[in-house]
Amino acid sequence: MKNVVILDDYQEVALEMADWARLGSRASVKVVNRRFSDRNALKQAIAQANVLVCNRERTRIDRDLIADLPDLELIVTSGMQNKAIDIAAANERGIPVCGTAMLGYPTVELTWALILAFFRNLPSEIASLKAGGWQVGLGHGLQGKTLGIVGYGRIGKGVAKAGLGFGMNVLALSRSLTADSAAADGVQKADLDTLLAKSDVVSLHLNVNSESRGLIGAKQFERMKNTALFVNTARSILIDETALVEALTKGTIGGAALDVFDEEPLPNYHPLLSTPKTLLTPHLGYVTEENYRASYSEALENIEAWLDGSLTRVLTA
Numbered sequence: 001m002k003n004v005v006i007l008d009d010y011q012e013v014a015l016e017m018a019d020w021a022r023l024g025s026r027a028s029v030k031v032v033n034r035r036f037s038d039r040n041a042l043k044q045a046i047a048q049a050n051v052l053v054c055n056r057e058r059t060r061i062d063r064d065l066i067a068d069l070p071d072l073e074l075i076v077t078s079g080m081q082n083k084a085i086d087i088a089a090a091n092e093r094g095i096p097v098c099g100t101a102m103l104g105y106p107t108v109e110l111t112w113a114l115i116l117a118f119f120r121n122l123p124s125e126i127a128s129l130k131a132g133g134w135q136v137g138l139g140h141g142l143q144g145k146t147l148g149i150v151g152y153g154r155i156g157k158g159v160a161k162a163g164l165g166f167g168m169n170v171l172a173l174s175r176s177l178t179a180d181s182a183a184a185d186g187v188q189k190a191d192l193d194t195l196l197a198k199s200d201v202v203s204l205h206l207n208v209n210s211e212s213r214g215l216i217g218a219k220q221f222e223r224m225k226n227t228a229l230f231v232n233t234a235r236s237i238l239i240d241e242t243a244l245v246e247a248l249t250k251g252t253i254g255g256a257a258l259d260v261f262d263e264e265p266l267p268n269y270h271p272l273l274s275t276p277k278t279l280l281t282p283h284l285g286y287v288t289e290e291n292y293r294a295s296y297s298e299a300l301e302n303i304e305a306w307l308d309g310s311l312t313r314v315l316t317a
Helices: 020-024 039-045 062-069 085-090 105-119 122-128 154-165 179-185 190-196 220-223 241-251 289-308
Strands: 002-006 027-031 051-054 073-078 146-150 167-172 201-204 231-233 255-258 278-280
Touching: 020 027, 020 289, 027 278, 039 062, 051 289, 062 085, 073 289, 105 154, 105 201, 105 231, 122 179, 146 154, 146 190, 154 167, 154 179, 154 201, 167 190, 190 220, 220 241, 220 278, 241 255
Parallel strands: 002 027, 002 051, 051 073, 146 167, 146 201, 201 231, 231 255, 255 278
Antiparallel strands: none
């Protein structure tokens, strides 16, 4: 019998999201709900794993960890890419890495939840009401304002479409975007400097690569309006987090709505927790029942295919 270990099931729902009983006597399934700050403790918890099921990039599966897991035969991750897994090191050991589909619209929806909550001061207004108060500030509308989308892929296009629905002007940045294709979508192609300078909301939706890593730093925040909202529901590695804290503290930008961080879960001593004009959520972009059911069901299919002697949805280094 093979040992399947599901990592980082923070909500303790993984076993409900797929019919794991289909594995029958071929495999046992163990769930790890906690995150390990101590790598030795992590190794001990998963030492007997033949199959690791990773929930996005919550746990780093690096070369050293792979080397310390002699029984490991298969890695499955939610999503069709995972920068936290050293796929090359796994493949050198003859360990395939397989992915799953992920829905894009939950991140689009969360992006807009953050933007709307920020512009209408919802956290402060809700807190006031619960404390026995009433209105405490003035919100701001979106119509006629400019939305800048950095990364115009599946999620970026979804965010742009909603922005157009709110009556916003939309600027978009993407290597593959042309002026004609942008116009066909009702948006305008822009370079980064122009987008930053003109936008009232700047939202990141890039994949991580050598060009995008650290794309937004102190110089980029300086180019933004001092009233602009910066939104990141993509990856923290796209920005200089320290520069963002400084920009918010100095009032260089108007605020930040963030769902991703350099260190996750965010430690209680992190400066962002006490930085003004922030709206922070604990990496909820993809965390919906619909997404979990889709990804865990395909993770199960990947394991079943492997047990049957074939592979599906194989990722390459």
